[in-house]
Amino acid sequence: MLIDTAAYGNRWRWIAPEAKAGFTLAGLLAAFLAGSPVIALMLALLFALLAVLGAGVPGRLWLRVALLPLGFLALSSLSLLFSVTPEAGWHWAPDAGARISELAGRSLAALSALLFLVLSTPLPDLVGLLRRLRCPDALLDLMVVAYRMLFVLTAAVRATCKAQEARLGHASRRQSLKSLGLLAANLLVQVWHQALGLHLAAAARNGEGGLRFLSAGFVHARRDCWLALLAGICLLAAVAGESV
Amino acid sequence: MHIMEGFLPFQHALGWTAASAPVLVWGIVKLKRRLAEQPEQRMLLGVATAFAFVLSALKLPSLTGSSSHPTGVGLGALLFGPLTMVPVAFVVLLFQALLLAHGGLTTLGANLFSMGVVGPCVAYGVFRLTRGLGLSTAVFCGASLGNLATYGMTSLQLALAFPDPAGGVGAALAKFAGIFALTQIPLAIVEGLLTVMIVNALRRFNADELRRLPLLHTPEAKA
Numbered sequence: 001m002l003i004d005t006a007a008y009g010n011r012w013r014w015i016a017p018e019a020k021a022g023f024t025l026a027g028l029l030a031a032f033l034a035g036s037p038v039i040a041l042m043l044a045l046l047f048a049l050l051a052v053l054g055a056g057v058p059g060r061l062w063l064r065v066a067l068l069p070l071g072f073l074a075l076s077s078l079s080l081l082f083s084v085t086p087e088a089g090w091h092w093a094p095d096a097g098a099r100i101s102e103l104a105g106r107s108l109a110a111l112s113a114l115l116f117l118v119l120s121t122p123l124p125d126l127v128g129l130l131r132r133l134r135c136p137d138a139l140l141d142l143m144v145v146a147y148r149m150l151f152v153l154t155a156a157v158r159a160t161c162k163a164q165e166a167r168l169g170h171a172s173r174r175q176s177l178k179s180l181g182l183l184a185a186n187l188l189v190q191v192w193h194q195a196l197g198l199h200l201a202a203a204a205r206n207g208e209g210g211l212r213f214l215s216a217g218f219v220h221a222r223r224d225c226w227l228a229l230l231a232g233i234c235l236l237a238a239v240a241g242e243s244v
Numbered sequence: 245m246h247i248m249e250g251f252l253p254f255q256h257a258l259g260w261t262a263a264s265a266p267v268l269v270w271g272i273v274k275l276k277r278r279l280a281e282q283p284e285q286r287m288l289l290g291v292a293t294a295f296a297f298v299l300s301a302l303k304l305p306s307l308t309g310s311s312s313h314p315t316g317v318g319l320g321a322l323l324f325g326p327l328t329m330v331p332v333a334f335v336v337l338l339f340q341a342l343l344l345a346h347g348g349l350t351t352l353g354a355n356l357f358s359m360g361v362v363g364p365c366v367a368y369g370v371f372r373l374t375r376g377l378g379l380s381t382a383v384f385c386g387a388s389l390g391n392l393a394t395y396g397m398t399s400l401q402l403a404l405a406f407p408d409p410a411g412g413v414g415a416a417l418a419k420f421a422g423i424f425a426l427t428q429i430p431l432a433i434v435e436g437l438l439t440v441m442i443v444n445a446l447r448r449f450n451a452d453e454l455r456r457l458p459l460l461h462t463p464e465a466k467a
Contacts, residue, residue, distance in 0.1 A: 003343050032254045065345050069248040079419040085410045110250020118342050138275050142335045145290025153298045181441025191295045195288040
């Protein structure tokens with residue numbers, strides 16, 4: 001997983017997640033506040049530069065991660081390009097340019113802000129942040145177990161796929177659908193056994209629910225938060241001022 | 245099909261979040277009650293969440309050539325019931341946004357509504373209704389119609405947010421549904437077939453495990 005790799009290996013890994021999440025929130029709000037596509041594009045650029053130059057995420061990786069949402073944006077913009085009525089049929093939408101540039105600007109700015117957060121902060125840090133924000137325990141437990149099992153299951157999927165390919169499991173479309181079905185069914189059974197094992201292991205250690213882990217320590221958390229708050233307010237003020 | 249970050253206007257993002265939030269809270273309450281009764285399900289649901297995430301990252305052989313992904317929503321709803329699926333779907337969608345940049349935080353409410361509420365409910369309802377026609381038929385109908393309902397809901401969300409200047413919401417719905425139908429209709433059929441194959445493979449090789457899941461309160465499973 002590209003994002004996970006970048007999140008652990010960037011320069012801003014040890015900045016408090018509260019600070020990064022707070023600044024991202026300001027960025028998302030600013031994306032909605034931005035009055036013109038130019039301001040939105042500048043926002044997108046700002047967050048992309050923060051991720052690439054500040055946190056040191058490779059630019060190529062940033063682009064590869066952004067490719068999928070950009071595909072969705074392109075496909076959806078296509079539908080705004082045309083207008084359709086029962087009488088006149090298909091024709092170019094009158095204000096398509098303005099609508100699409102507004103939409104694309106806002107989406108790009110918000111996407112860039114999201115990417116800044118996820119590429120600089122590992123998921124367990126964000127789960128820790130949610131715990132401090134009093135998110136319900138039942139949800140947090142789901143997240144903790146799911147994150148830990150993700151990689152186990154991904155390894156199992158890779159091994160099974162390789163074994164199926166070696167036996168011509170993906171030789172035809174029909175065969176590959178069958179292989180996928182077998183893979184998912186087998187995986188589900190592994191899921192069952194893994195879960196039973198985990199439950200027994202937790203029960204043997206007196207586990208009664210509530211999976212807690214030591215969260216990483218952030219030395220300059222207070223300073224980071226103040227800086228992020230200041231930067232976020234400045235950003236919002238600048239965008240609001242420009243848009244009026 | 246996930247709506248990307250920042251795509252929906254502010255009021256719509258807020259509105260869909262407000263629509264999903266009560267269902268999510270209800271799902272969490274139900275989940276807590278379930279965990280109190282059956283503590284061994286804590287780990288099972290956590291691992292099932294990871295399973296749903298990994299499954300949604302698998303590529304399906306799609307007829308139009310584009311790579312598509314199963315939603316896994318139908319299977320989950322059949323195995324665990326639609327309401328328990330809401331918190332699971334929430335975590336899966338959050339992980340997809342945070343680990344794959346697939347979907348987003350501002351559109352989490354809208355995506356949860358289509359993929360975590362409408363899809364599982366339709367899948368479960370159709371499964372129950374068609375149960376008399378045989379297990380495979382019911383599973384196929386449930387999974388594929390659940391997938392289609394998800395896609396229809398997403399198209400509706402997009403249409404409401406971006407109504408056609410001339411034709412209004414109806415025309416916009418036709419446009420969005422038409423564009424995504426190219427990949428989504430074959431995908432719904434493939435997802436239905438895949439879910440049938442998963443259930444059949446489970447019944448053949450792992451009848452023991454299946455007996456403990458709600459799906460298996462069926463005549464075939466008892467026999």
